[in-house]
Amino acid sequence: MILTEKEIEVLEIIEKDSRIQTDVLAKMIALTPEETKSIIEKLEKEKIIVDYSSAINWRKVDGHEGVTAMIDVKVTPKRGVGFDEVAERIYRFPEVRSVYLMSGAYDLSVIIEGHSMSEVAQFVSGKLSTIDSVISTTTHFIMKKYKHDGTVYEQDDEDHRIVVSP
Known part of the structure; x- marks a missing residue:
């Protein structure tokens, strides 16, 4: 199935954050919330969007x-x-x-x-x-698990860069 540029944008954004609100997504792709909702419903109906999931550690x-x-x-x-x-x-x-x-x-x-x-x-x-x-x-x-489906599970927030001083 050939998708429009906007439909591809929706997929890319939803893939990174499936919990994004429709109105926020609409602003990101410069469409109305109704148009955005319609795109999402079409993609779900066509089984391009198959499921929404959570990554749990x-x-x-x-x-x-x-x-x-x-x-x-x-x-x-x-x-x-x-x-x-x-x-x-x-x-x-x-x-x-x-x-x-x-x-x-x-x-x-x-x-x-x-x-x-x-x-x-x-x-x-x-x-x-x-x-x-x-x-x-x-x-x-x-x-x-260190990383699964693009999600890092245990990220060390400590800064490991070498301190450089004059």
């Missing part, structure tokens, strides 16, 4: 740290549907946050969240590995 909330794992999956594609059918079977599990078709040694990259490492291990052995097309998996546990 769960490590700072006691008892809610959880475990995130990235799982590389080697798959045998099925005739006529390729990787789509197995990807759909995988993303239907509630633990799964993301599924990507990848180039390289593995076909799919799956990101899941669980309460513990053993819960993730149970998912891999009991659900993921039992899917017919899955040949092998490699699981990587995320130890710490």
Whole structure:
């Protein structure tokens, strides 16, 4: 779909701040709030704007740290549907946050969240590995998030520049 310059501007601004108020956004792109609202509704209807989300640093909330794992999956594609059918079977599990078709040694990259490492291990052995097309998996546990979707999680406000004096 070809978008207008104003529609592209709306997308770029909303991508950085999905909580921006329509009247503020309208001023930024030099349109009326009604025109801006109409653009947003069109982009939502066309599924260009898919969702609005928040980035939460769960490590700072006691008892809610959880475990995130990235799982590389080697798959045998099925005739006529390729990787789509197995990807759909995988993303239907509630633990799964993301599924990507990848180039390289593995076909799919799956990101899941669980309460513990053993819960993730149970998912891999009991659900993921039992899917017919899955040949092998490699699981990587995320130890710490520094930056996710453009958001820096733990920024050190201390100034690390070298002091220069005459």
